[in-house]
Amino acid sequence: MMKLLIVMLLFVNICYSEPAKPTPIVLWHGMGDTCCFPYSLGHLTEYLKMKIPGVYVNSLKIGESTMEEMENSFFMSPNKQIEYACDVISNDPRLKDGFNAIGFSQGSQFLRALIQRCGHKIGAVKNLISMGGQHQGVYGLPHCGALQRESCDYARKLLNYAAYYSWVQKALVQATYWHDPLNEELYKVHSEFLSDVNNEVSINKTYIDNLSNLEHFVMVKFENDTMVQPKETEWFSFYEPGQAKKIITLQESDIYLQDRLGLKKMDEAGKLVFLSQPGDHLRFTEKWFFEKIMKPYLL
Template sequence: MKWLGLILLLFNYISAEPTPIVLWHGMGDTCCLAYSLGLFKSFLEKQIPGVYVLSLRIGNSTVEDLENGYFMYPNKQVEYVCGELAQDQKLKNGFNAIGFSQGSQFLRAVVQRCGHKLGPIKNLITLGGQHQGVYGLPHCFALQHESCDYVRKLLNYAAYYSWVQKSLVQATYWHDPLDEITYRNNSEFLADINNERKINQTYIDNLNKLEHFVMVKFDGDSIVQPRETEWFGFYAPGQAKKLLTLQQSAIYKQDRLGLKKMDEAGKLVFLSQPGDHLRFTEEWFIESIIKPYLI
């Protein structure tokens, strides 16, 4: 009987399907094209034979998906994705989640807002995410130059107007350290998911169910300002020069998201790469992400 039990255990291990993976692309990117996240999806499928990879498409086409990365209210995007994930039977037994750039904080919002309604989310991996927001917009990716200038002007002077929050995605994670009160009162996405308006215990409980919350920072990032936001750091309130680490921030010290508890439990993982935004090698990703967290 002892040997039978060991044989059954070994059989279950060998025959078990890999944990599915959900991807959410960043601004100026799309879910599925071969030169976009479609290529990364194929890479994961090659490295983890038999894995189910869902690359989220927000809209009815890749064009809509691209446009929605700029103009669809993130709260609606998160609600839409929660519904899509809940209906996907291949995810009912759980999955890992990987966010790219702004897809990082959007997937974290999924974990916090509807994680209790989904199959268990094992690991959340964020690549160049803007967890404490941004204060600067050096590049606009696929937008034409004129549109890029328009976006910058809106963010600099009107980011917290309600109509801008609802019509320009990047405004919803614009974080002005010079005016923290206006940010907290009028940021309709980021201030909410960071529990800076009020404490939502569901957000804390769902985030703390993760096995690991992996944050990857790109040390040469020329896109995200400040790049420390990729590790949940940000400027000290009232100025835009001195930077605070996550552990020095009020979010951590007051444990508004349970991150201190997760850190003490070894659930927070801080990784870095020397290159620009989202620049990493396949070899690094295999050794640092796939092997420890996806297999």
């Protein structure tokens, strides 16, 4: 009789125990945006809360005000932004048991860098979702296709001439992921952000270990992207070194073949996910986001 009573009490306790809380979500906005604009990440935050009742969303605010946050997306070194974000996340008790991370445009590579540099200090990141991130950098201008080819090439050369100056690297965020395929060594030596987080100069094993702990690294490429050049960087692909026409895939790159970030092993384990969306940069519907992102990785 006593055994039966104990079994019944255990059954009642299981049936009436509180349901598991949903996994929290961290968002990182892109260039010229903020954590909470009602027509961008503010709207997405509310959408996530509506679709996932009880979910905690931390949309990272890199600055004390809206104006400061927008300015920081252009002028605050990514290295400093990542240190700041690491401190914010480390001190958020609601994230200590783990979370999913979604980056938008440059916020994607910043979140990846945060995981690589700070993953052992923060709660475990389950899934990293990169929405239009520039993981191999950029070598082109927004809407450059509207210019004559000669003008476009001239603008590239002009930016490249200044991009790797130390003061430009420290003063302009976008210069830190400017990737010149015509001069790979200059890029590798003088990039103060991207070549480091891509382990292109030396191998930081902590970067590999922290990134490999992800359940999935989801990369979304926007097929009609007019903002990011080349758009294939959103799938970790880029121009073949020495020229700026032929694109090679991630799987054909030294980063993958030498497994400098552990991406080859992650790919073989089914952890890399490549999705495409037919719109322009960061243009997607709520229906697409729910079906392709939320259902498989957030719910």
